[in-house]
Amino acid sequence: MKVKVLSRNPDDYLRETKRDIHKVFRNYNPVLHPFEAPREYLRALNATKLDRVFAKPFIASLDGHRDGVCCMCRHRKKLSSIFSGSCDGEIRQWNLTNRQCIRTLQGHTGFVRGLTCSADGNMFISVGDDKTIKHWNTDALSEGRDFPINTLVTKSLYTGVDHHWTEATYATCGQTVDIWNLERAEPIRVYKWGMDSVNSVRFNPVETNLCISTVVDRSIRLYDIRAAVPLNKVTLKLKSNVAVWNPMEAYVFTAANEDHNLYTFDMRKLDAAVNVHTDHTDAVLDVDYSPTGREFVSGSYDRSIRIFPVLSSGKSREVYHTKRMQRVFTVRWSADNRYILSGSDETNIRMWKARASEKLGMVTPREKAATVYNDKLKEKFAYHPQVKRIARHRHVPKSIYQAMKEKRLIKESQRKKEQNVRMHSKHGSVPRVVEKKKHIVTFQE
């Protein structure tokens, strides 16, 4: 007769000394883990609730400017440095780790309309209402010489500037889109199409010869700087303030429009938007992409900042607002994907977390594992009504809340009216237009 009775040797199961960690044994047999689905669901619910508890996105406010901040640019090589220009012509360079202003320069007499950093990071260029373009050298500035190395006085007003991502070229926009070389005093190429002024210009970080501009005649125009003629354009119903390229996908750009929406387009197929992002209740003034290319942040005239995912439904993931923050003129996403900077009308630049409940600072491996697990749980149960309700819940200022309600009502009544018209007219005479095509007026190759 052979007998074996289960007996566990305590030496294998208990820790040897007080300083050791406890021994933990796992058995993944599902029989030992009953109620998997309800328990996971409850864990997801708790994770969502804790996410809301720990959502404290505001980090710091950088103050120092004496007039509204109207443009900002990131340093293309350093994470901790940004330049900001204000409406009284002052340009400041900030150190984000110390949250202090490194230097102040009286750049222009009038608005600073555009700021951009060169590809190698040595230089930055500013453009202002006094019809000048100024080149500044950061090495020279750090030695104490507080003046630009180059000033170009031009005939027309410029409203924006952007530097090429690899070469020593930059583009300005005003009456026309001009491509400049750093050594020349005259633009090497001028793109002119109609008599309308151009709002903004941006170079493509991936396909570096493409650039995009938004024009006052409600169109968005694409250029290849190797060609003499603009590429193509798409016209929307209202004018776009800024159009920005996706840093990961070469052909995708997002335009921030005056009709409270943002439109993501694929350059190769301009007859329909890839996505229409609604949620703002006033004109969207600035957009910036996250370095991952999956999300972007937008600042709007309605005093709020919203973060949108590029490919999902078109609703915002997050909204940031403060009582003290007035009209947001410019937003930037930091290059390490963690922070968002917003420059607004009341002279402050605010630093926010990109993910509101993220823990900054040292995270132990166990904490990290728990965070990753919770994120996956939230993603898995995201469509359950209770979890969705809690995850979606945001407090929003009263003006925005009322405006959203009104917009919803307007949209619903328009839909009903269209439905009635369709029901009472000849079959097929009132065609259905997809939302993504509805806002486009024309497009041209």
Place this chain on the structure above:
Amino acid sequence: SPGRMKSSEEKYNSAVKRAARYELLLTEEPGFLETEEGEESWSIDQRTIADAADIASANKHFELKLNQFGPYRIDYTRNGRHLLIGGRRGHVAAFDWITKQLTCEMNVMEAVQDVKSLCIGAFSCNLYRFNIELYTNRDVKMQCILSWVDYWVHYNFMLYNLFVTKRNQHGFLQYTDVSIGNIVSTINTKGGRLNIMCHNPHNAVVLLGHHNGSVTMWTPNQKEPVVKMLCHNTAIRALAVDQCGNYLATSGQDRKMKIYDVRMFKPLHSYQLHTGPSNLCFSQRNLLAATCQNVVQIYKDPCVQEHPYLTHRLRLPVEDVAFCPYEDVLGVGGSDSFVSLLVPGAGEANYDAFESNPNRSKKQRREWEVKALLEKIQPDMISLDPMVLSKVDHVSMERLRKDKEERMGFVEETAKFEPKHKNKGRSKSGNVEKRKQKVHGATIREQIKEEMKAKREKLLKAEESSLDQIAVVDNQTGDTTEF
């Protein structure tokens, strides 16, 4: 999109494989008892087994002579470490049965019907004639749950919901949440005096055995039984459900013991014994313990074998029987003693420390308690299928689709294509989606073809009609030239 679904399916499959491969790392093997030719396992008595096993196991076989305080009801804690015994005449004791260290002992000066260890905060819960009392592990009486209805007979503790369910002689079933202390629901079962109750650890439904031989299953959400099964022609004497929620063992006054498949509600096996067992208990590895008066019989594969695996005879009738989790031990509460029997192969060899850890420290217990409270399953999640939350909710989807149709005022494209189910792995969701999209593309192409055809025909028709008109004009003027 089919690509995303395919990648998520791959991830899921690889996770399942990795979890299954973890079995290689399990350290312990379950116990066994192999008999030689001519020797029958049921004739082997406990002393022989204890002699043949090692010393640590031999110590697990002991007998406590407790002849003063009446028949004892017993309960093991969930991690199999502590044992709680309660005698009918009021003696209640809790101790670590491996080290024989007494945690607390008292006489509550009242008749004790049943004891259950709660595993959270309060250590034990005793049931008397009218009320339930909760005791911490330091003999401190925590709370006295009085009830105005006549006395409750036996109760059950469900771990993941932290409920205590009680049944009484008037046919009422009551669920109480022990962590908060509120009564979740009281159900009038209308089945007469409820003597027999057990709960299904897999999906937390309560099974009640009635005097007409039927077994009913209850959830706190419904006032009606979820399932009603007729198991015996006579009154039911005992019920037990195994850990996976697969098998239901019932015994009746007609001296039969039957095994049912509790998911399909089908009978599997039927034994005829000399009396109907008064206590039934399943172990973690699906061994079934049945007590007939003063004999304890243990069956190894209840669906297959006819003869018991082990037997043990006590002097006086048996009151209660319970398998110790994660150990090869069966505790028997008798009329004047408590006996701990060795049953090789009863307990699960490898425990999962995050579920229940027999070797846990105080800190680990506290952490576990907090996590258990956070993950406490709400009563409205209890149903016959515990995994219903992870399944697609077809009912709501239909309802939403109908609402959308009403709102939009049109019916979406009908004649949805449902691809035929294929075997051998060709019906994975990614492949199904691909097939659907192929058909969708084909229908669109056909539609476009038809439209183009219609347009072309229209154009041709227009041309023809214009040509006809010209010919007619000519005829009118008299010329008969034709084009």
